[in-house]
Amino acid sequence: MPVFDKKYKSRYTTFTRRTVGVGGTMSLVFAVLAGRLYQLQIRDGEEYRVAAENNRVSQRPLAPPRGRVLDRFGAEMATNRRNYRVMIVAEQAKDGVKEALDQIGKVIHLTEAQKKKVLADVAKNKKFVPVPVMENMSWEEFSRINLHLPYLPGVQPDVGETRDYPFGAEMVHVLGYVSSVSPDDLKDDTDPLLDLPGYRIGKRGIEKAYDKELRGKGGDTRVEVNAYGRIVRELGKDPGTPGQDVWLTIDCELQRFADQRLGQESAACIVMDVETGAILSLSSTPGFDPNWFNVGVTNSQWKDLSTSDYKPLLNKAMGGTYPPGSTFKAAVALAAVDAGIATPDYHVNCSGVYNFGGHAFHCWQRKGHGTLDIEGAVQRSCDVFFYETSRRLGIDKIEAAARKLGLGTPTGIELPGERSGLIPSRAWKQKTYGWSWQQGDTISVGIGQGYVTVTPLQLCQMMARIAGGKAVNAHMVHSVGDKVLEQESVPHLDFADESLAVVRSGLNKVTNVPGGTAFAWRINEPGMEMAGKTGTAQVRRFTKEERARGLISNHNLAWKLRDHALFIGYAPIEKPRYALSIIIEHGAVGHPHVEMARDILTFAQKRDIVARPTAYPLNSASATRDTRGAQNATPSRKEPG
Amino acid sequence: MALRAYAAAKRTLSVFDKLQEVDWGLVLLITLVALAGVAMLYSVAGGQMQPWAMSQLLKFTMGLFVLVAVATIDIRIWMRLAYPAYGVALLLLVAVTLMGTVGMGAQRWVSLGGFDLQPSELMKVSLVLALARFLHGKSVEDISRPLNLAIALAMIAVPAVLVVLQPNLGTTLIIVADGCALLFLAGLSWWWIGPTFAAIVAAIPLTWEFLLHDYQRARVETFLDPGSDALGKGWNITQAKIAIGSGALTGKGFLEGTQSRLNFLPEKQTDFIWTAICEEFGFVGALAILILFGMILYYGVQIAMSARSQFARLLAMGVTLNFFFYIMINGAMVMGLIPVVGIPMPLLSYGGSAMLTVMFGFGLLMSVHIHSQVEIPRHSGGII
Incomplete structure (x- = not known):
């Protein structure tokens, strides 16, 4: 075999020449890859580092307890109470949310409108976010849900906090009420608390005027989330600052008397x-029950309120x-x-x-x-x-x-x-x-x-x-927190x-x-x-x-x-x-x-309001708590908690 | 050394002698890269050997044995096996097309005695073998003859068509690139290359319109403007870039990659393993891996250039280029330079089929190295 014949030699040199060329091309490609690495990691590294951090860390606001509103003798005019509610987690509802709602409907009463609202809320949120189905449930309804829980996949009972107005309509024009955040509220208020599902803010009266103080400073949990948004672990927690109590100069007993006298x-x-x-x-x-607005006013209630000649909203x-x-x-x-x-x-x-x-x-x-x-x-x-x-x-x-x-x-x-x-x-x-x-x-x-x-x-x-x-x-505001x-x-x-x-x-x-x-x-x-x-x-x-x-x-x-x-x-x-x-x-x-005025002034004098020791906080919050029990001779309508 | 090489040429080397001829430097480089891959698989699994790292380690160990075994087999035997291997691979490809299991939306796997095999992977090596075998006997002038060229192109085109029908665009690209590269290295005339190149450029719009699947078109469109669909199809590219970029100079540290561990990276253990490396070890680590890859390729080119027979040279370059194409396509893809195509990073990505073929390829390369002095007559062997 002619190993070194001319033909053989020519393809040998061709191969070598072209291989060198290919090698050069490969080097060039590697240079491009390295250049791209440089571009992404060195030149734009900081930008991508921030992007990765934003991917990873999610801040979820925590609502601090809302401050109370108290009268001059420490009676609670607006306070918080437990809110028994039932939530649904879409991804855990095996047969779909609609079916789950029908199942819940067999245990507690759910209207079609309520079901529709839940379905809309579920569509708005990610699948793992619990969406409230029903709030402010009675203890009986709540325990019935708990009893049936094994047959209700995706349903979570939950105890939250809700605003409570023990005096109802009698104080509504002083206190106002809290209600859901509307798009208008978000325009000039960037507090992240407002983004919380189900968060309520003050809409009228003291609740509105002192909303920031009552609200407190929102805390947050910094959580690490995965690509699907599910929480992997908690990185840190700031419980926030609870809302401050607002102390009014009002005497609830006099106000109740006057309200009843106006009839x-x-x-x-x-x-x-x-x-x-x-x-x-x-x-x-007339007034109206502020608790309606907290829960959500019905159309007919709203219509009555807004069209009455007696102007209850004013x-x-x-x-x-x-x-x-x-x-x-x-x-x-x-x-x-x-x-x-x-x-x-x-x-x-x-x-x-x-x-x-x-x-x-x-x-x-x-x-x-x-x-x-x-x-x-x-x-x-x-x-x-x-x-x-x-x-x-x-x-x-x-x-x-x-x-x-x-x-x-x-x-x-x-x-x-x-x-x-x-x-x-x-x-x-x-x-x-x-x-x-x-x-x-x-x-x-x-x-x-x-x-x-x-x-x-x-x-x-x-x-x-x-x-x-x-x-x-x-x-009518004596002090906010400890500040007179x-x-x-x-x-x-x-x-x-x-x-x-x-x-x-x-x-x-x-x-x-x-x-x-x-x-x-x-x-x-x-x-x-x-x-x-x-x-x-x-x-x-x-x-x-x-x-x-x-x-x-x-x-x-x-x-x-x-x-x-x-x-x-x-x-x-x-x-x-x-x-x-x-x-x-x-x-x-x-x-x-004039008869009413006579009765009201008589009542005030007999009660000797201005001479009675008030329950206002003196210097510190602890002083408030200590003196309230001792000095509060006023029969308050509802015991706190 | 040289003496042993000549001895090998005369078939007087024992297996033990051949083992000494193995270039252990190259094996070391390959092992380093593979171990880096195992480490990354450990990391993306959240610091656990399961489900990927341990399995990958076993596969690589098997691969090492395959490499050595293949290396010790005489290059002439490989030449004889070239056509049959190609034939078997082709049959398997046809088999998957007809009855393959559907995985990842593509018919790519065939079950063979409990072993899931990707015939398209097998085809990459077989095609290199067969083409090298075919071109071995041809002079520069022979290759440019239409009949010969037609045969060679058919050898490339038939498997390419079968693979693209699966559909598997990435592997098709590599098969075509491997084949064309071998034709080029064997001395195909520029008179053929120039016009063909021009024709391909002209055909791109037609391909776009008539040949690509919707998902393939979507990939290209997403690539061109990833922001247009940042949460949908652009997600992969965007998240991969964030992972790579956020690694910065020195990386976030081993086991500290947030993008990969929190599932922001899709297919982080397979096609996108490179992004995890970039994220945890930064520019320095990624560059180190690139340098290791470069050294392996350099070895490959050196082995090819020092082989005496045309078959061995083409085989060595074919295997080396195959390895290179993997790196180029995967690297460019995950770094957002080209659209997303399903190509793993060789030695790093999880997957037995790819690992086996890559190691098999290195075995052939090593065989070329061991038998570099072997002369093979132009018309040797016949079909087998």
């Missing part, structure tokens, strides 16, 4: 500490504005005395009608009051006296006095949704209507009609200021003591001297007598024809057309401690509101 009326009533401005009770009826005490009616005369009287117009010698004769600028302004007493001084005019609530007096005063002085008494601006109460009402001025009218202030306007304002509107809360604050002579500010928010000293009201004394004397005559508009409903207990001022606010303008025909009595009018009935008062007349305002919408039939 079925569409009404509001506030009782305030004259010395401090602390609100002792703030009622607005906190009328600070969210409703009304013409103050004759209660405003207290402010005008103070302005008149302080301005030096209503001197002891100042008298106005009332003939039942006051003619001004071609208009006839009527007194509520058609036959007239005769000649009255300032105290008599307050006592009898003479309209003509105040027409004339306010005309002399002029709108500027009335406006200044009203503002000093806190009208026309929000009181700054810690509840959301407070309205400011309106104290009209020349500038305001020019701006709003485009023409100048008329003296006729002043005359209407002088008896609390026309452009003036106030909130019942402002009226109560005004009453407290007149009664105590201090520029108190309405407030209530201000210590209150400045003197910017009116001469002598002027205030004249007005108080007039207010005293209203209730305690025959001829006073509220004499029939005076408090007879010695040392507990109240002073006050009645008021009636028109909800519509009378036409000329109506006047010509003669005024129709409220009795004969449809409910919605009847006047609002108002009363402001304080007690006792010596060293006043309790100021009150009350309004019954369309309630000017008889004087039920």
Whole structure:
């Protein structure tokens, strides 16, 4: 065999040459691979390291217990209780979630709507995430589920926490309620707690105003998850900070009494500490059970709430504005005395009608009051006296006095949704209507009609200021956690003591001297007598024809057309401690509101609220707990826990 | 040494002598890489020998025996076995196509006496043997003759078509690449190579449209834009890149790879084992493995170039290139340079079939080395 023949040699060299080429190509490919390694690991290494960490670690928020809301004596107004619920884990439900729900439905009552909602929730979440099927179950339902558990694959009983309002509707306008997080809530709140399934946040009242403090700081568990999102192990845990307790100046017992006394009326009533401005009770009826919203309101419930003429969703005490009616005369009287117009010698004769600028302004007493001084005019609530007096005063002085008494601006109460009402001025009218202030306007304002509107809360604050002579500010939060928010000293009201004394004397005559508009409903207990001022606010303008025909009595009018009935008062007349305002919408039939005011003020005085030792935390949380048990003489409706 | 080589050529070496001729340096390199693979399989199983590491270790040990056994068999015997081996592999391929078990969506396995065998793996080695055998007798001019070329191309095309029908794109690619590389090394004229290359480039759009399966097209599309479907088909590529990249310079440490242990890596024990290495040992570790691979390839090229017979040279290069193609395709795939194709990383990925063929290939390479001085006549042997 010719081993080294020419042909053989040529393919030998070809092979060698080409092999070298192939070897070079292989080196090139390896260089590319190494280059790619460099690119991924060295150049972009940090970026991928972060990506891997994000893959691996999942932070799951932990909800701390929500803070309680307590009254001045430590009674729990809003607290947490155990929430027995049943969850379903989709991946463990062998025959599918639908079948599992049908099985649950055989054990406890489940509506089709509930089933649908669960199915929707399951679709939204990953398969291993437990989705609540039913919450706030009774112990009986809960134990039935537990009993049937072996036949319910994928079903998990669970004990969570839920908000509880022991007083129900009675405190709803103070407390508000908690409810599910809505998309709107997420817009300017980035707290990761809100992403927790089933998390509730404050939606109204104190629950909303102090939501951040009540909520506490969310903790989290840092868990390692695998590619399917299932937890592999816990890396670390931060339990978070429990929500702080909010202590109110409210006295639940007084508030309950007031609420029950208002009954079925569409009404509001506030009782305030004259010395401090602390609100002792703030009622607005009707209310609704805040627990509904926690669980989830049904459509029919919502419809009832939102369409009722009695406006149960509205906190009328600070969210409703009304013409103050004759209660405003207290402010005008103070302005008149302080301005030096209503001197002891100042008298106005009332003939039942006051003619001004071609208009006839009527007194509520058609036959007239005769000649009255300032105290008599307050006592009898003479309209003509105040027409004339306010005309002399002029709108500027009335406006200044009203503002000093806190009208026309929000009181700054810690509840959301407070309205400011309106104290009209020349500038305001020019701006709003485009023409100048008329003296006729002043005359209407002088008896609390026309452009003036106030909130019942402002009226109560005004009453407290007149009664105590201090520029108190309405407030109801004493402290949050250990931090006292209530201000210590209150400045003197910017009116001469002598002027205030004249007005108080007039207010005293209203209730305690025959001829006073509220004499029939005076408090007879010695040392507990109240002073006050009645008021009636028109909800519509009378036409000329109506006047010509003669005024129709409220009795004969449809409910919605009847006047609002108002009363402001304080007690006792010596060293006043309790100021009150009350309004019954369309309630000017008889004087039920003065009767209610009498009862409420009597109750407050007999209970001696302001003198009782409070249960507020002094310095530390432990002090709170220690003193509460000992000092809390108030029978609380429900034992905690 | 040289004397023994000549003795081997004259068939006067005992088996013991041949064992001394084995290049133990190469065996050591192979063993190092394989042990790195076993270590990684231990790691991705969460620090346990089960279910992969122990099994892989056993398979590799078996593979070592296969290597040595194959190496000691005379190169002329392998030449005689070339066509029959090819024939058997082809029959098996037909068998899987007709009745193979379906695994991973592809008909790739055939059960043979309790042994699951991938005929396509067997075909890679058999094709190299058979083509080397066929080309051995041909001069440079012979190869470029249409008839010869047609026969050689048919030898490549028939198994390639059978494998692509399974469907197994990765193995098809390797079979075709191996075959073409051998034709090239044997001296195929540039007059053939140039136009063919041009034709292939022109045919790519047609292939895309008519020949690729939907899932194959999806792989290519996902590759081109992995972000478009980051949680679906792009998941593999994205997660593999994160694993590799997060290893950075020195890696997260042995048993500390989060991507692999938390199942973010798909098929982490097989096709994607490279990403686990990169994650736990970083750039340094990955480069070290690449260097080991490079050294093995260098050995292969050296052995090929120092063999005296054309069959031995082509066989050695065929085996070496086969090994190289595995590394190139798998490496480029997991690092996101080419679309995902199902090709394991040789010696590292878990799997008996691949391990066995790779070690068998190294055995042939070693046989070439031991019998490098053996002359083989151009027209020797006949069919067997």
